[in-house]
Amino acid sequence: MSIVIKPSLSAIWSTDARGICVASQENPMGLLPALKGVTLSAWLEFAQADDDVTIAQQLTAALKMFTPFHIEVPINCLDGTTRRVILSGLPECHASSSLSHFNGFILDITGQRKTLEDALRTATECRLLIENSTDLIAHCDKNGRYVSISPSYSEMIGWSVDEIVGQRVVDFLHPDDREPAGDALMHIFKGGVLQDVVEVRKRHRDGHYITLGTKACGVSDPSTGNNIGAVLVSRDITQDMEKIRRLEKLATRDTLTGLPNRAWIYDKVRWMLSQGEEPYLTTVFFIDLNGFKPVNDTMGHAAGDKLLRQVSERLTHCMRPGDSVARLGGDEFVVAAKCRNRGAASAVAQRLIDSLQEPFVINNMDVNIGASIGISLAGFGSASVDQLFDNADSAMYKAKAKRSCSYQFYEGVIAINLE
Secondary structure (H helix, E strand, C coil): CCCCCCCCCEEEEEECEEEEEEEEEEEEECCCCCCCCCCHHHHHHEEEEECCCCHHHHHHHHHHHCEEEEEEEECCCCCCEEEEEEEEEEEECCCCCCEEEEEEEEEEEEEEHHHHHHHHHHHHHHHHHHCCCEEEEEEEECCEEEEEECCCHHHCCCCCHHCCCCEEEEHCCCCCHHHHHHHHHHHCCCCCCCCEEEEEECCCCCCCEEEEEEEEEEECCCCCCCCCCCCCCCCCCHHHHHHHHHHHHHHCCCCCCCCEEEEHHHEEEHHHHCCCCCCCCCEEEEEEECCHHHHHHHCCCHHHHHHHHHHHHHHHHHHHCEEEEEEEEECCCEEEECCCCHHHHHHHHHHHHHHHCCEEEEEEEECCEEEEEEEEECCCCCHHHHHHHHHHHHHHHHHHHHHCEEEEECCCCCCCCCC
């Protein structure tokens, strides 16, 4: 079945007292089945494109009762198309006699009907998408208050529609997320665009928070172009963020001791070197355990692992606020700190050595070990991370050569980092 909406179709008609159409003016001519000379009921029976008997019944009843009628009906046109038209009639009685006749018109509404059906279909599809979407879909007005939410929203965060609609969007967020989220919404309300997904923590009805990734876009009044709110499409990324945090931990943490690893401490020292905190110096303490290998060889690797974990705990307890300790691998550890001078660095090194003097208890046996420490210091912009670590490593070997628990400073010249 084809539908043609141009040219627009219309007709004006009138009947005599017998109900026979005696006048008809059509535009354009030749599209409608002939009206003149037949009753409206006979014309409808010939022209109607479907089998809906209620349309004929409505027309028959109106003609019989001499009442106005306004009927929508599909008709077969002479050019082979089907159009939806309004068949409308109004009875008229002459004062000089009891005879009545009808005047009326036929108006093509195919285009309007198609537009309406398309809009209804689109609205239905949108409603189905929203109602069955696992994403959280919400609409807020330009004041930042919820206008509507999808069923998935209530299912996800536990709040009912009545509890959410009318409330401010930011009121359901973690306190730390409210200001940045409010700024993002204001940016949209002023006509701006957010390219990136905004990460927020949404409060569940039972009190815990769900991490959401939200994509927000503005909604404009089609007649004025002014902003009237925003649509917010969110997805629960709580598990995704937990996975990311686990991966980050694996990438930056030593699996045996839980301390930061080489990659993390390198980044930490790189950051420290970039901070011009005069008169503090970035200081690296390279720690190598004395007597660890015999423990591994005589008591086994499991005992060695226990010892490394206990060493990690003692070194951690020695840290000042802002200091960091990491395990490079094997029995090598690194401490990164800010020290005013060599005297301050010496005090830190001695504290580290003293912390390892007390025996460790491994498998109900006392185990004594010590440490040799190499120290390297650098001011702002005076060395690279690799230089600082290499110099501390070199100084550690000098301390190791003394065969005692001691520390040594790097005495060479640190080249200026020109990068």
